[in-house]
Amino acid sequence: MPDQEIQATPKQEVAPETSEFTREGVYFSPAVDIYGTERELVILADMPGVSADNVEIDLRDDVLSIIGKTESEEEAGTALLTEYRKGNYFRSFRITELLDQSKISASMSDGVLRLVLPKVEKAVPRKIPISAG
Amino acid sequence: MFRWRMSRDPLWGEFDRLQRGMDELLGALSGARKPAWEPFWREARLFPLLNVVEAQDSFVVTAEIPGMKSEDLDIKVEGDTLTLKGERKPYDAGPDASYHRRERASGTFQRSLTLPRMVDPEKVKATYKEGVLTITLHKEPASGPKQITIVTE
Numbered sequence: 273m274p275d276q277e278i279q280a281t282p283k284q285e286v287a288p289e290t291s292e293f294t295r296e297g298v299y300f301s302p303a304v305d306i307y308g309t310e311r312e313l314v315i316l317a318d319m320p321g322v323s324a325d326n327v328e329i330d331l332r333d334d335v336l337s338i339i340g341k342t343e344s345e346e347e348a349g350t351a352l353l354t355e356y357r358k359g360n361y362f363r364s365f366r367i368t369e370l371l372d373q374s375k376i377s378a379s380m381s382d383g384v385l386r387l388v389l390p391k392v393e394k395a396v397p398r399k400i401p402i403s404a405g
Numbered sequence: 406m407f408r409w410r411m412s413r414d415p416l417w418g419e420f421d422r423l424q425r426g427m428d429e430l431l432g433a434l435s436g437a438r439k440p441a442w443e444p445f446w447r448e449a450r451l452f453p454l455l456n457v458v459e460a461q462d463s464f465v466v467t468a469e470i471p472g473m474k475s476e477d478l479d480i481k482v483e484g485d486t487l488t489l490k491g492e493r494k495p496y497d498a499g500p501d502a503s504y505h506r507r508e509r510a511s512g513t514f515q516r517s518l519t520l521p522r523m524v525d526p527e528k529v530k531a532t533y534k535e536g537v538l539t540i541t542l543h544k545e546p547a548s549g550p551k552q553i554t555i556v557t558e
C-alpha cells in the first residue's frame with residue numbers, strides 16, 4: 273500500500289459580494305487547518321506567495337478575517353502550461369470561543385500563516401476545603 | 406463581510422468543492438479537455454499544480470507548495486524531463502489538539518514534466534520562497550549545422 277499521496281485541489285475563488293471588498297484583484301480561499309487545545313485555538317492557512325508584511329488579520333464582532341496579498345509579477349515569456357492561477361487570499365471565520373484578543377499572535381513562514389488565539393482562561397473548578405471548628 | 410458569510414452555506418461549499426474536484430478528475434481521465442501540451446496527462450498524479458513559462462533560453466516552472474522543508478523536496482532533471490518528488494509532512498499539533506477543520510493536504514507526491522526541448526542539467530536553478538518553488542531550466546543549445554572555420558597555415 274503506497275504512502276498517502278496528495279491530490280491537488282484547484283483554488284476556490286472567493287466572490288466579492290460585499291461592498292467592503294473594494295480591493296482590486298482576484299481572491300482565493302486558502303486551505304486551512306483549525307484545531308483547538310485547552311488553552312488556544314490555532315489556525316494554519318496556506319497562502320503561498322504571501323510575505324509576512326502582506327498579511328492582514330482583522331477580528332471584530334466575533335468574525336476573524338484573514339487577508340493575504342501577493343505581489344503580481346509578470347512572467348516574461350510564453351505561458352506553456354497554467355494549472356493554477358495567482359491571486360490574493362481571503363477567508364473569514366465566525367469565532368465562537370472566548371478569546372484573549374490581546375494575546376493573539378501570528379507568524380508567516382514558507383507561505384503558511386499560523387495564527388494562535390489564546391482562549392480566555394476558564395475558572396478552574398476547585399474543591400473548597402471545609403475546616404471544622 | 407458578514408453578509409458574504411451568510412450567503413455561503415458551508416455545507417454547499419463543501420459539496421461544491423467535492424463536485425468540482427470530481428469533474429476535474431473525470432475530465433482528466435476522459436481526456437475531454439486537451440491541455441496546452443501532452444505531458445500533463447502522462448501522470449495521473451496531479452500534485453503539485455504547475456505553471457510553465459517559456460523564455461528565449463529557458464523554461465521557468467513554478468509550483469505552489471507551502472510549508473515544505475527543502476530536505477523533503479527532491480528535484481531531478483534528465484534530458485527533457487523534470488521530476489519533482491517530495492513529502493509534505495503533517496503539522497504536529499500535539500496530543501491534546503482536536504481538529505475543527507482539516508483542509509491542508511499532507512503526504513507524498515511525485516510528478517514528472519516533459520519539456521519541449523532538452524535542458525542543461527548543469528544549469529538548473531531552484532528557489533523556494535514563501536511556499537513557491539521556482540525552477541529555471543536552461544535549454545540545451547539547438548544542435549544545428551556547425552560553421553567550421555578554416556585555418557590557413
